[in-house]
Amino acid sequence: MTRSGQEYLASLRDGREVWIDGERVRDVTRHPAFRNTAASLGRLYDLAHDSEHSAELAAGGVHRAFSVPRGHTDLVARRRAHKIWAEAAYGFLGRTPDCMAAAATAFTAAPGVFTTGGFDGADHARALHRRMAEGDLYAAFTLTNPRTSRTAAGGPRDGDDPAVRVVAEKDGGVVVRGAKMIGTAAAFADEVVVGTIEPLAPQDTEQAVSFSIPVATPGLTLLARTSYEGRARSLYDNPLSSRFDENDVLLVCDDVFVPWERVLTYRDVDAAFRMWWHTPAYVNLVHQAATRFWTKLEFLTGLAILLAKAGGTYELPPVAQAVGRMMGRVAQAKAFVLAAEVSFEQVDSGRGGVMPGREISYAQRIMAGELYPAALREVRQLAGGGIVQLPASGEDLLHPELGPLVRRFLGAPGHGAEERVKLLKLAWDALGTEFAARQEQYETLSHGAPHVYLAQQAWEGDTEACETLVRECLAGYGLPSDETAPR
Numbered sequence: 001m002t003r004s005g006q007e008y009l010a011s012l013r014d015g016r017e018v019w020i021d022g023e024r025v026r027d028v029t030r031h032p033a034f035r036n037t038a039a040s041l042g043r044l045y046d047l048a049h050d051s052e053h054s055a056e057l058a059a060g061g062v063h064r065a066f067s068v069p070r071g072h073t074d075l076v077a078r079r080r081a082h083k084i085w086a087e088a089a090y091g092f093l094g095r096t097p098d099c100m101a102a103a104a105t106a107f108t109a110a111p112g113v114f115t116t117g118g119f120d121g122a123d124h125a126r127a128l129h130r131r132m133a134e135g136d137l138y139a140a141f142t143l144t145n146p147r148t149s150r151t152a153a154g155g156p157r158d159g160d161d162p163a164v165r166v167v168a169e170k171d172g173g174v175v176v177r178g179a180k181m182i183g184t185a186a187a188f189a190d191e192v193v194v195g196t197i198e199p200l201a202p203q204d205t206e207q208a209v210s211f212s213i214p215v216a217t218p219g220l221t222l223l224a225r226t227s228y229e230g231r232a233r234s235l236y237d238n239p240l241s242s243r244f245d246e247n248d249v250l251l252v253c254d255d256v257f258v259p260w261e262r263v264l265t266y267r268d269v270d271a272a273f274r275m276w277w278h279t280p281a282y283v284n285l286v287h288q289a290a291t292r293f294w295t296k297l298e299f300l301t302g303l304a305i306l307l308a309k310a311g312g313t314y315e316l317p318p319v320a321q322a323v324g325r326m327m328g329r330v331a332q333a334k335a336f337v338l339a340a341e342v343s344f345e346q347v348d349s350g351r352g353g354v355m356p357g358r359e360i361s362y363a364q365r366i367m368a369g370e371l372y373p374a375a376l377r378e379v380r381q382l383a384g385g386g387i388v389q390l391p392a393s394g395e396d397l398l399h400p401e402l403g404p405l406v407r408r409f410l411g412a413p414g415h416g417a418e419e420r421v422k423l424l425k426l427a428w429d430a431l432g433t434e435f436a437a438r439q440e441q442y443e444t445l446s447h448g449a450p451h452v453y454l455a456q457q458a459w460e461g462d463t464e465a466c467e468t469l470v471r472e473c474l475a476g477y478g479l480p481s482d483e484t485a486p487r
C-alpha cells in the first residue's frame with residue numbers, strides 16, 4: 001500500500017551510514033544537508049497516499065509505476081503519474097521513487113533474462129518487485145564503476161580494482177567489496193540496486209553481480225558530495241537547491257553480505273548487461289526521465305516569460321521569438337514522450353505487456369543533452385545582468401536601513417523589489433548556482449556518456465531505411481546519355 005510521507009521519513013531513520021564533510025549523519029531527515037529534500041520526497045508520498053492526485057498516482061493502493069503496462073492507455077496512465085511527481089519538484093528531482101519502481105517492474109516483464117546457465121535470479125527479480133510494490137519502497141541505483149577502475153586505454157588495471165565485485169561465497173549468500181560511482185538519491189532511498197549497465201569484459205565475471213540491498217545494510221557506506229541544500233541561505237534565497245538537492249553519493253561496499261534471494265545476476269557478464277537492455281528497464285527509466293525533462297523545460301520557459309515581463313521586454317519582437325524558441329523546445333520534449341508511448345513495443349511477445357518504443361526513447365537522450373544547455377543559455381540571456389545584482393540574502397530586505405534602499409533601487413514598474421528579487425533569485429538557482437551546474441551535468445550525462453549512446457543510436461537505429469532512400473534515389477538516374485536520366 002502507498003505510504004504516507006511520515007511513514008517514508010520514519011523508514012529513513014534506520015542507522016544507515018551516510019557521511020558528509022567528515023561527519024557521520026545520524027538522521028538524514030533532521031540533518032541540515034538533507035532534511036528539506038527528505039521532506040520534499042515525503043510530500044511526493046503524501047500526494048500518492050492521500051490527495052486529489054491519489055487516483056492518478058496509484059491504483060488499488062499501489063503506485064502506477066509498479067504496474068506492468070498492457071497497452072498504450074497504461075503507458076499514458078503511468079506517464080501522468082510521473083508528471084504529477086515531476087511537477088511537484090518542478091522537474092529538479094531526477095531520481096524520484098517512481099524511477100527505479102518502473103525499472104524493477106520491467107524486470108518482472110521479462111524474467112527469462114535472469115535465468116542463465118549457472119544461476120536463476122528470476123524469482124529474486126520478482127521478489128524485488130513484490131517487496132517494493134507492497135512496501136511502496138524507494139530504490140536508488142548505482143550502475144557505473146569508479147573510473148579509476150580502468151586504465152586510460154580502457155583495459156584492465158594493475159592491482160586491486162575498486163569496482164564492486166564478489167570476494168567470497170558464504171552460507172546463504174555472497175560477500176561483495178568495492179565501490180560504485182554516483183548513486184543519486186541513495187541517501188534518501190530504502191534500497192539500492194547495484195549493477196552494471198555497461199558491457200563488461202568476458203573475464204570480469206566477479207564484477208557481474210547485480211543485487212538490491214537495504215541502504216542500512218552493515219558495511220555499506222554512502223559518501224555524499226557537497227550538499228547544496230546545506231549551503232543554501234534560506235528558502236527565499238535558494239528556493240530550488242534548498243529543497244530539491246537529491247545528492248549523489250559514492251557507494252562503498254566493505255565486505256557486504258548479500259543474501260542469495262537479493263542477488264539478481266551472478267558471475268554472468270551477459271546477464272548483468274541484459275537485465276537493463278533486454279528487459280524494458282532502461283526504456284522505463286527514460287520514460288520517467290523524459291516526462292520530468294518535459295516538465296523542467298516548461299518551468300524554464302515559465303521563468304523566461306516572467307523574467308521578460310519583469311524586465312519590461314516581453315512585448316519586444318526578439319523576446320517573443322526567444323519565448324517561441326523555448327515553447328518549441330517544450331513541444332519537442334513533450335513530443336518525445338508521446339511518440340515513445342505511441343510507438344510502444346510488445347515485451348516477450350506480449351507476455352510481459354508493452355514498453356515505450358526503443359528508437360524514440362533512446363533518441364530522447366540525444367535531444368535532452370542538446371536542448372538543456374540551449375534552454376539555459378536562452379533564459380540567461382533574457383535574465384540579463386540583473387540576475388547577479390541581487391542582495392546577498394533576503395535579510396537585506398528585512399534590514400531597517402537596507403530594506404528601503406533595496407526597495408527603491410531594485411524594484412521595477414509594476415514589480416515590487418521583494419517580488420522581483422524573489423524571481424531573480426529563483427532564476428539564479430535554476431541557472432547559475434552550483435546546484436544549477438550539477439543539474440546541467442545531470443541532463444547531459446545521467447543517461448550515460450554521449451560517445452556511448454550516440455554509437456548505440458547508430459548501431460541499433462534503422463540506418464538501412466535511410467540508406468535505402470538514397471540508394472533508390474541514386475538508382476533512378478545515370479549519366480546524361482542514360483535513358484533514365486531526366487531531360
Ligand SMILES: Cc1cc2nc3c(=O)[nH]c(=O)nc-3n(C[C@H](O)[C@H](O)[C@H](O)COP(=O)(O)OP(=O)(O)OC[C@H]3O[C@@H](n4cnc5c(N)ncnc54)[C@H](O)[C@@H]3O)c2cc1C
Nearest residue numbers: 141142143144147182183184441442445446448449450451
Ligand atoms: C549528476 C549525475 C547523476 C548521475 N546519477 C547516476 C545514478 O544515480 N546511477 C548511476 O548508475 N549513474 C548515474 N550517473 C552516472 C552516469 O551514468 C555516468 O556519468 C555516465 O555513464 C557516464 O560515465 P562517466 O561519467 O564515467 O563518463 P566517462 O565514460 O568517463 O566519459 C567522460 C567523457 O570522456 C570522453 N570519453 C570517454 N571515453 C570515450 C571514448 N571511448 N570515446 C570518446 N570519448 C570518450 C567523453 O567526452 C565522455 O563524455 C549520473 C551522472 C551524473 C552526471
